[in-house]
Structures are given as structure tokens and as C-alpha cells.
Amino acid sequence: MPHQLPELGFSYNALEPFIDAMTMEIHHTKHHGAYVNNLNAALDKHPDLHTKSIEKLLGQLSTVPADIQTAVRNNGGGHWNHSFFWALLKKNENGEPVGELAKAIDSAFGSFDAFKEQFHKAGMTRFGSGWAWLIVNDQKQLVIGSTPNQDNPLMDISKFRGTPVLGVDVWEHAYYLKYQNRRNEYLNNFFNVINWEKVEENFLQAL
Structure with missing residues (x-):
């Protein structure tokens, strides 16, 4: 059966003002x-x-x-x-990770703020187009990294491999209409539209 474009599950304006x-x-x-x-x-x-x-x-x-x-x-x-x-997107009004995920982030990165800093850096330092990821690796550890273009950590050819828990699109088409070249601002605001319940669900499934 041919692959199909999935429904968003929310209206196009649901993430305003962070994503237009x-x-x-x-x-x-x-x-x-x-x-x-x-x-x-x-x-x-x-x-x-x-x-x-x-x-x-x-x-x-x-x-x-x-x-x-x-x-x-x-x-x-x-x-x-x-x-x-x-599936990761939902306005959270400065929400933070929940449940077992919150504990795992604190354990892996020291604090939520330290995690945010590292995840933001992964997005900022991905040259050109690509994605930043939080994954669970083979050792069941949380790791931050990035991939070029439309590669992802599921691919057997990827240098950065694991089960994705959270990802952010840093292609310019994801933010240019609102933020122009200000990827930094887009990534800062991305933390306002993360559905942490869904991220925890991904984390528990990855384990």
C-alpha cells in the first residue's frame, strides 16, 4: 500500500506564536x-x-x-x-519533561537546563540542513546528536544510530517565514511546543 501523508492532529495555527x-x-x-x-x-x-x-x-x-x-x-x-x-508538537507553556524521562534527562545531562543547552547546540551546529535528535542508544542511554539532510538514527547507514525520542527539524523551510535566518530564536522557542508526554512515551517504548 502506498505511503500516505498523515494528519497533523491539530490546526495549522495551534502553535502560534512560536510556529506560524x-x-x-x-x-x-x-x-x-x-x-x-x-x-x-x-x-x-x-x-x-x-x-x-x-x-x-x-x-x-x-x-x-x-x-x-x-x-x-x-x-x-x-x-x-x-x-x-x-506527533511531538503541542504548546506546553514552558513545560518540562515528565515522569521517567525527566529522571533520565537529569541523570544523563545533569539537569533539564543542561539538556536544553546541549540539544540547542546540536541544532545550531548542524551545518546546512538536517535534524537534531535525542535518542536511546544500544546501551539504553540518552544521547544527543544530529544528522544531515533527511537522514535519521534509524538508518543502518547513519553514523549516529539509536531509537529517536525527540527530534527538531533545522531545515530552513521549518522556520524561515517567521524567523528568517534566526535559527537560534527558532530553537529557543521550540521548547515551548514540545509535547513532553509524547516524548516520554517514545522514551519508554525505546527502553
């Missing part, structure tokens, strides 16, 4: 929509791959036929990354 409605609509319908369409077009060349989940495709990317591997990497990565990202 026009950015959300274009990001969801145009950018994510294009990744889905391009992924399906690539998989049409090898129809048997339509039966694989996006997670399995990315986790076994090195085995995808060479003629579509780059298209699956870029567009499949874009589809998974954005689907994951939308």
Missing part, C-alpha cells in the same frame, strides 16, 4: 507531501517494497536497490522524520 500557521501548512502539505509522493514514485519501480514499513525500509536502507536507494533515503527519511516530528 503559514509555515505549518506549507511544511505539512507541500514539503512533507512531496516526500510522500516522491517515495511512492521510487517504490513503484520495485513494487514488492511497498509492503515494507517505512521503519524497515530505513533500517535496511543498505539493501534497497541501488537505482532507488538515494530517493528512498531522502524521501523516506523525510516522510518518517516529519511524521515523527508532528
